[in-house]
Amino acid sequence: MAEPIIYVVSDSVGETAELVTKAAISQFNGSNAVIKRIPYVEEWSHIDEIITSAKKDHGMIVYTLVKPEIRDYMKTMTELHNINGIDIMGPLMDTFEKTFENAPLNKPGLxxxxxxxxxxxxxxxxxxxxxxxxxxxxxxxxxxxxxxxxxxxxxxxxxxxxxxxxxxxxxxxxxxxxxxxxxxxxxxxxxxxxxxxxxxxxxxxxxxxxxxxxxxxxxxxxxxxxxxxxxxxxxxxxxxxxxxxxxxxxxxxxxxxxxxxxxxxxxxx
The missing domain is CATH 3.40.50 (Rossmann fold)
Known part of the structure; x- marks a missing residue:
């Protein structure tokens, strides 16, 4: 069985998303995956390119995107093309927004x-x-x-x-x-x-x-x-x-x- 391909996508350098992904993989003894980190994704056209590649590779996408419009577009496109997409940042930020009663800065790389x-x-x-x-x-x-x-x-x-x-x-x-x-x-x-x-x-x-x-x-x-x-x-x-x-x-x-x-x-x- 070929190793699964995981696209790690971020609007910053992508270190956080890659570390979380590797930590999760480590819990599956003997399992490996090909990780392709794609940093500084801030345009819809970048996401389109990633979706095309992931679909071709039968891969999955793990992403940390702080800008709501880019994050929402990634979610929509992964669902549309039946690609497994994991949003690491979004749910946490949504919960924090309610907890802190304050809107996030939505600035990558802080x-x-x-x-x-x-x-x-x-x-x-x-x-x-x-x-x-x-x-x-x-x-x-x-x-x-x-x-x-x-x-x-x-x-x-x-x-x-x-x-x-x-x-x-x-x-x-x-x-x-x-x-x-x-x-x-x-x-x-x-x-x-x-x-x-x-x-x-x-x-x-x-x-x-x-x-x-x-x-x-x-x-x-x-x-x-x-x-x-x-x-x-x-x-x-x-x-x-x-x-x-x-x-x-x-x-x-x-x-x-x-x-x-x-x-x-x-x-x-």
Whole structure:
């Protein structure tokens, strides 16, 4: 007996329909079938072609079609030509519509889009960790956003927050005694964002940081004159880069992040 031919039809890539079909076949010990996956079916003419092939092969059709008019046409044609047709998506969506008391979007490929968005976020988070605090300057050339600033200007929290929005972010600490990496001056300045803070605010933040670590809050790290020199050096680097500078003195991370995202979106426009 020849193996049955199953046409797996979808208005997206067809992975869901094929997985369900294979799962069902696996319940029949020793049984096999020829599966022909046909993705991106969104026209009546495509269905006509599939019906012709399935009828010729004495095959069956398993489909996940979210657009009602295309799904209904497939149902009508399979019944008209006496072809076994299995609608995986339709009955479930009809039941959900009653359950949620809300009409479906009827847009193909949304599951795949959600998966892609998820993995993009994960990749961005891993990128932010890898290229945090200037660890590897090579990351600057691949970053969507580059943050520069002196210590304690929220570069790392901002990098992580922006990564959750799927932006690949690298950040570079600005220290007078250390030259910035040469890669920083090779990137598009529109991708660079400088984070500036008032000396007094930074002095308070650093003193609190030292105290929390059990250290002397009068250390050079929190010295106001030292802080002023760092900020002057930051100004020099920012001017050389010709990048946008945001004053983060009294801004929450979320507020600064929104400003940066708006800047990036205007750049792309």
């Amino acid at each position: 599951v795949r889009k959600l998966d892609e968005d998820y993995f993009k976020r994960v990749e961005a988070i891993e990128f932010a960790v890898k290229y945090d605090d200037g660890r590897d300057p090579r990351g600057l050339l691949r970053a969507d956003i580059i943050l520069i600033g002196v210590s304690r200007t929220s570069k790392t929290p901002l990098s992580q927050y922006l990564a959750l929005k799927s932006y690949k972010v690298a950040n570079v600490p600005v220290v007078p005694e250390i030259d910035p990496p040469e890669e920083l001056f090779k990137v598009d300045p529109k991708r660079c964002i400088g984070l500036k803070i008032s000396p007094e605010k930074l002095n308070h933040i650093r003193r609190e940081r030292l105290i929390s670590l059990g250290l002397d809050d009068k250390a050079s790290y929190a010295n106001i004159e030292r802080i002023k020199r760092e900020i002057e050096y930051f100004d020099t680097i920012a001017n050389k880069l010709n990048c946008k500078v945001i004053d983060v003195t009294n801004k929450a991370v979320e507020e600064t992040a929104n400003i940066i995202i708006n800047c990036m979106q205007r750049t792309k426009a």
